[in-house]
Amino acid sequence: MFTIGQVSKMFHLPISTLRYYDKEGLFPNIQRASGIRKFSDAEIEALHVIDCLKSSGMEIKDIKQFMEWCQEGPSTYLKRKEMFERQKKVLEKELQELEKHMAMIQFKCWYYEQAITDGNEDHIKEMMPEDLPEEIQALYDRSRGSHEAD
Amino acid sequence: MFTIGQVSKMFHLPISTLRYYDKEGLFPNIQRASGIRKFSDAEIEALHVIDCLKSSGMEIKDIKQFMEWCQEGPSTYLKRKEMFERQKKVLEKELQELEKHMAMIQFKCWYYEQAITDGNEDHIKEMMPEDLPEEIQALYDRSRGSHEAD
């Protein structure tokens, strides 16, 4: 069992945020000892899940919904599973985007390194349609994959 | 050269958002023909960069700063390169988090599949400290990697 202050340090979250989460119904079963919140394993687990679901952009109210399902017992197993499967797809898409953006950033790092070496962008821009070093070209192409291709 | 409507479709961004970006100074050199914005290659490239930088959580005002550096010419090459290098680190961290969260989601998918099969969570919870199937244990462990280990 932990106090709000301990949990705050554990998860690097302000106390005010934990209270806000509680108020929003994210710890539907939290116990209290004369008014003071007692964070048990259930709430710690909830916070891991919150971290995970928030990272894929899920809103507080939908996370709350999940927490409510957890209260309702076995009848909601399927809903809960489906929800994680949906989130899996969201994360997969996010991962793809992230890789695209990483390629662009690597390209840009190379680009500015060259520009610094050359003192200008003229040389690079001449190469730009197709005459980039193979590896760099690959980064560039990856960084624009599918903008109209969906 | 494209109109705002064409660009809106190209990037799947509302027209209002493009105008907002312009107002915030993200297209510092955009040309106009009798009041109407003309999006050239420079602005299209800017939008690719905006997409990329926004995805790592960079704020509009910092993206604006970058666009201003682009206006200032060769004297800012180093700043621009350093900025992309910082963002690279941000994305790398994001990638790590994403993988952690993916592991948790996969674990949860397995968990609820089991729960549905068993009709309850009792069996799983008994296994929970250490007796999970090896592959599942690996997911679980990855999903909690480094919460106090920093």
Next chain:
DNA sequence: ACTTGACCTAAAGTTAGGTTTAGGCTCTAT
């Protein structure tokens, strides 16, 4: 006795990133 630290609430305030509204201009096709 009193100060300090850690907890509590309700309610107001903040911020970023848009979106909507209201009004107006200018082509083009009917």
Next chain:
DNA sequence: ATAGAGCCTAAACCTAACTTTAGGTCAAGT
């Protein structure tokens, strides 16, 4: 010539997710 499409601005509005404020309880140490 008039209706519709697509462009424009300024300014008001919106929302989620917090954060801050103001005021209060309670236990431990000095």
